[in-house]
Amino acid sequence: MNDHLKDGQLRAALDGEINPEEQGHIRGCKSCQTRLEAIRAQADRSSRKLAFLSAESEQPVPNAAQALARFQKEKTTQKEYPMFQRLFSHRVMRFGTAAVAILVLVLAVPATRAMAAQLLGLFRVQQVTVIPVDFSGMQTLAGDNTLGKQIGQMLSSAVTVTRKASPPETVADAAQASSQAAFNVRLPQNLTPSQIVVDQGLAFSFKVDRARAQALIDEAGRKDLVLPDSIDGAEVSVNVPAGVSASYGTCPALTNAESSASIGMNGSTGRRYPDCVIMAEIPSPTVTAPVGVDVSQLAQIGLEFTGMSADQAAAFAKTVNWTSSLVIPIPRNAATYENVPVDGVTGTLIQRPVDDAPQYALIWVKNGIIYAIAGLGSDSQKALNMAASLP
């Protein structure tokens, strides 16, 4: 080699990262040696200043097994929070959108999950069923924005809106709410709501695109789960009737979608409304589709998608009446639920003891109306007391 080495090569030479030919050139070239020393001086200056990056730390390394245990504990709450957030804040308990809340409670979870089964056959809610779910395998569905956007089109490329949703309206009292919503609205007695809104609901229909739904499952990494051909082309109609929401305590405006999106679901925001309780009620949405599709089969696929084994999914699917159950998935290790007597029926109390913003939700169905009372904090007795005071 006759050409001198470039500065970058000389720098690499300091670290022994040049070939023998280049090393030989340096040994015989005064010019390269002079430049090498200047580059060495600079490298030494940087090396002294950056020595802390390789120095032995005086701090002991935390025990790996203990760190792993901490990781296992924290990953559960961290990963599942977004899904729980969606359940409790985006739709179900979202201010001023009770009707849409119930709709998305039914439909927001992709068709590949247990909820999918409810789309087939005549669906009308008669009871609530809670399914603890391991969301850890579904992070792409929870956190991936691209996939999340696809969820709205998960079943079909063509959705026909037969009744448009309109902005929620504030009303003065339960009587006015009943008149506008066309069902008997019941609100806790001896409590004055901060606001009552009526959401007129919506209706739409679509044709199931099996390939599209299967692509979603595949993208989530579960190519082993195959949707049956029989759902392809099924015509589904969804009718979400008018619903009512009432807020108690200090709450953001029920008609303000942006502020409602953050209620309780961000620690600091939740602390701004610690005494806010929302009551929502809506007659059961109805879903109709062609008969002949095996609802239990689809439900089993959905349950396997949530992480159950095939045997567990098969056993569980048999215990649920999929055409009359409002199925609520909750994060397995981050929320608890129990059946409680409420309003003369059996309801479900779900609690999520997150440190900075614990939440609870009491859900029950009576005479075809779905009721939900949700709030922040750990005092779920508040919800039970409110339910007990309903006329």
Place this chain on the structure above:
Amino acid sequence: MTASKTSPARTSEYTEDQPSFEEAFLKHWASIYRLLVRLVGDPAEAEDLALETFFRLYQRPPQMGDSLNLGGWLWRVATNLGLHSIRSDRRRGQYELSAGKDALDEAFNLRPDEIASAAEEKRLARRALAQMQDRPARLLILRYSGMAYKDIAAELGLSASSIGPLLLRAEREFERRYRILSGGNGE
């Protein structure tokens, strides 16, 4: 109906002949923690960042192929997290103040001015790194943490022969920023 016979707990790239997540965690935890505690200085913050590093692995494991260097991948993620952390000064300032005080209290064999000088040098060095562009900053961190050229090249998507010139440029940039931060006194 076609349904799976087995149901993996998560959609993982891990297969039977690859280390499980837990094995990878236990194997690499110490080196990732050490990298981060040296980089950010605060042991508690380093632990949080180390856990976050493994959370990224858990959440979106890299494609497991023959060429994957899992350790290198983890180092790259940890470096990014650490760099991001040292760019947010608030927590750092508090830690470095108390660390400086502790150093003064504990180091009996050094003159106070030497102790303060060493702590100040680290602070300035971290600030200089924080001000640099991502790639040269990462390059310096990985190199001065002990990573070989070929591994750095693999992690940064560069050719091994480009590391020398890029490292030289990064060091010059680092020295320039350090000089400005130290008021022209640091050499």
